[in-house]
Amino acid sequence: MLPNAGHINGHWQHGVVGTTTTARSHGGRLRKVGRRSRGGGGRDGYGDGHGGLPRDFSFADDGKQERNRPPCTDFDVAYFESYAHLGIHEQMIKDRTRTDTYRNAIFQYQDSIAGKVVVDVGCGTGILSIFCAQAGAKRVYAVDASDIAVQANEVVKSNNLSDIVIVLRGQIEEVEIDEEVDVIISEWMGYMLLYESMLGSVIFARDRWLKPGGLILPSNATLYMAPVTHPDRYSACIDFWRNVYGIDMSAMLPLAKQCAFEEPSVETISGENVMTWPHVVKHVDCYTVTMNELESVITKFKFKSMMRAPLNGFAFWFDVEFRGPVKFHTSKDASSSHSEIFENGSVDSSEKRGNPNELLVLSTAPEDPLTHWQQTLIYLYEPIEVEQDQIIEGLATLSQSKENHRFLNIHLEYASGGCSFVKMSVMR
16 A cells, blocks of 8 residues: 655655565665564564574573563564574674674773673674674673574684683563673674664663673764755656656656665765765764663754765765773763764764774765765755855754654754755654
8 A cells, every 4th residue: 555645845754654664775675674683582482493402592501481471472483483594693793893893893802801701692603702702701791582593602612712702692671690790792783873772772781791801893983964966866866757668657756766766775885976074963972872862863953965866865885893891981082083063963984983993984985985885865856956165954854653663753944045845754
């Protein structure tokens, strides 16, 4: 069924639509709602093709169940089941930028890991846990709710690390770890940074187990946005219908715009598509961020176009930083890691990473090496012709969906050239 549609300022507007659990990528690819295993949940006693292990099975206690757990929602079940498939983990591990940066960070902070207790939130295949063991960790709790934990345990055994790496299958919010930990590591970032809401599990682990002065990897994250021009994408999806084998099929245009631009698109753009300096949407300090901060993020933006071009939408990307233990982590350090932020909220990307010899940064920016996160594009239903130095300003609101907290509601109010518009979208 087509969603209900209306017009606001001449643009098609839509609310929350559809029932699929996918985020649509350009090029016909569909990505499952789970991109990585959250260090959480399973469901009560299900047959999973791995010997029918109960959902709160712990490899650390010879299969003894710790306690009865409440069942997950249907959304949770779908999310965790999606991470039982090896292909998702293969995609992440083959992302050399991602995996090499994590490994480099672990060995850069080896002095903080060697002889210490580590928890890996959402361990997946266990590769980060094994890196920590190789760096000399005394003990690593590798936590994952997906059935991939079964294979992770076998990988640990195959590498003769069972005396160091303890695989726990279950939600991080539910598993039992009977000691404080020195280090938390997690690859929690979703598309557009906040999609999937996995950071909440890291916050839970931090507040429950992390010792004062402990280490969190990554330590900081920054979400950016910028207006983009992408006329080729618009032409391929929309202008195509104006002349199809000599037939005027422009009657298809409203539906074509709806299908092409209703949902966020995960795809790759280049720096040439970006029309302005980026704007900081949200900076996250993993040592201090709270759950409430993540429920809704609101930011005002004001851009000045550096080119004359059609405005086709807004792109979002993020960086994460790997800083030292919290005892060396101060508000001064955090602010120095930011880009130079101008009065209009935009940033000078040439300054945003600090000294690369002192700080490890994993970036998903258009000008940096490609990662599996790519960039997230929110396309407008109609392009806006923008002159050089023309102002583009507005308000962006990113909020967890009440339907499913892993979904991300995106509300954009923007104005340029005397016209104002609204675009709503859902990343599901």
